[in-house]
Amino acid sequence: MSFSMLGRRAASSTARQQPTAAKRFLSTPSAPAQRRAHEVGSSTIANDFKLAHPRQRPPPLPVIDPPKWSAEQAVHSIIYNTPPPSTEAFTRHTLNCLVQNEPGVLSRVSGILAARGFNIDSLVVCATEVEDLSRMCIVLRGQDGVIEQARRQLEDLVPVWAVLDYTRTRTIERELLLAKISILGPEYFMDQLANKGPDILPASEGLEEGSPARIHADATLRAAGEIHPRVDAESHAPRLSPSEALRQKHQHLSGIELIAKQFGGKLVDVSSDAVIVEMTGKTQRVDAFLKLVRPYGILEAARSGLMVMPRAPIKSTWAGLADEEMAADESEAFDASLLPPG
Template identity: 50%
Template sequence: MWTSRVLSSATRAAPLASAMMRPQRAAIINPMFLRQSSSSTSAITYKKSHPHKRHPALTSDYLHPAPPSAEEAVSNILYNTPPMGRNQMNKRHIFNCLVQNEPGVLSRVSGILAGRGFNIDSLVVAKTEVADLSRMTIVLRGESATIEQARRQLEDLVPVWAVLDYTGFKVIQRELLLIKVSILGPEHVRAQMNSRAPSNWQLVQEETDEDMTPSDALRQTHAHLKSLTELTKLFQGRVVDVSGDCTVIELSAKPDRVDAFIKLVKPFGILEAARSGMMAMPRSPVYDRHEHEDDEVQEEGSGVDASLLPPG
């Protein structure tokens, strides 16, 4: 009885073992059948024949990275540090000239600087709160010895009251920028420069793809205007004029900050730009009134000579 049961179980397991030993053939699916049929059965069959690749699990080094060593940290800092200037001798010098408000002063001052071969980076002249007195801010580059000779020659002029050199001092620097930027995109800047009175939608329809509709062009225009407005707020500027194809932005900041703003809005397409030049004024020193009083008290109380005291 027991022998017959063993033989019957072995007979049943033989077809199953032979089926497992056979090589399994990949299911061949007709792509036309998949396109025509949208049933869930065809989707399951397709997923089985195209299994997803399983990505390896994240290791502990990725989730909890080890702190960098001192050598790695120093190498990273040195790599990210910008290089020094090419020519440290040609430093930027800031002159503040107080001159008499009369004709010909500007030409005489600029003539002395031009005679010595200086290229003036910026020059700003305006009247002050005092009658017949003007302030002239000059920014130029050159060697310190040559700059000092030019400063003395400027002081020798009759209409010049004083020439102050703010090089190396803490000064407040400001420059005004008015820039007109296109909101149609950089591909329309050339057409806007050729014709300053274009029809907004004619430009968009002529130079863009045929698939773009006026609604798409309107969305793109407002997206550019929104990006320019947000960028202007980051630099603490303001939008002073908006038209159908461009916007005018006003920015008052340091010259380096103005340069950075111009580089950032350049991809939008700059139509016009006007810079006033740098104006500078020295910072006022801050004195501590209480510290000065404490010094006076200590001076008044120190009436004993320390050399006459006993040791210890």
């Protein structure tokens, strides 16, 4: 075999081996290499997954035509599905408003409460020790949720600094009462309201009619106001002598003064037919005092309204029985609306 023949064979074998090497270089990696690439991850894995698993659209939803109701059926359904009104009890709430001392604030506050249908039981407005700052104490009745909405609406007003709810706060409550009470007795109460005096027998009853002494005595008593001519002849009140009327007035005056002292009140004015009592206390004590003196006959009564001041806490490490009872009461009166939903 010649050298030329051997050279051609070697060249042909080299030419055949070159495409095989190129093909081996461009071919896909082996299975272990693919497994390692899949374990490591690459940026095209998500694209390969989407190509291998094409997305299938869900079938279309069935088309259902809503029923055509009449107006009567629609109204009946609305009424049936409407929730019942709240059965929460109406409780007494005390709001303390800190407002700017300027004209028109009271009308705006009362207008908001009137628009919500609240009946204000008590309203006290006064200036404070701070210049341009006034305090309003409002007492009303309503449900807790509605009162809270009204409180936030009041707080949104421009001249209102803050609105504090003292309903569940330990406070000092005081109310001033001025009452004018009759000391003539219940028999003459209606006559006193009609600006008539009691039917008192004149002291000259024993004198002869038409005599100069009788005329002079009647004129003297009439000028002194001790004789009040009666116009109503159908009155059932007994005719009293001046001495009997005087004793009855002092008895009633002593009884009214005793009741006033029991409630911490005092007599600020005494007249021949009535007495004015000044009393300060809680609303319940004021109501109780008025009930006790009502049999005497209340001619006039004026109440200032409720004023509230929160109690100052006592700093002490000793806890008494009263503190434990108060903590138990506060836990029982916990507002469930403050809990998170669910």
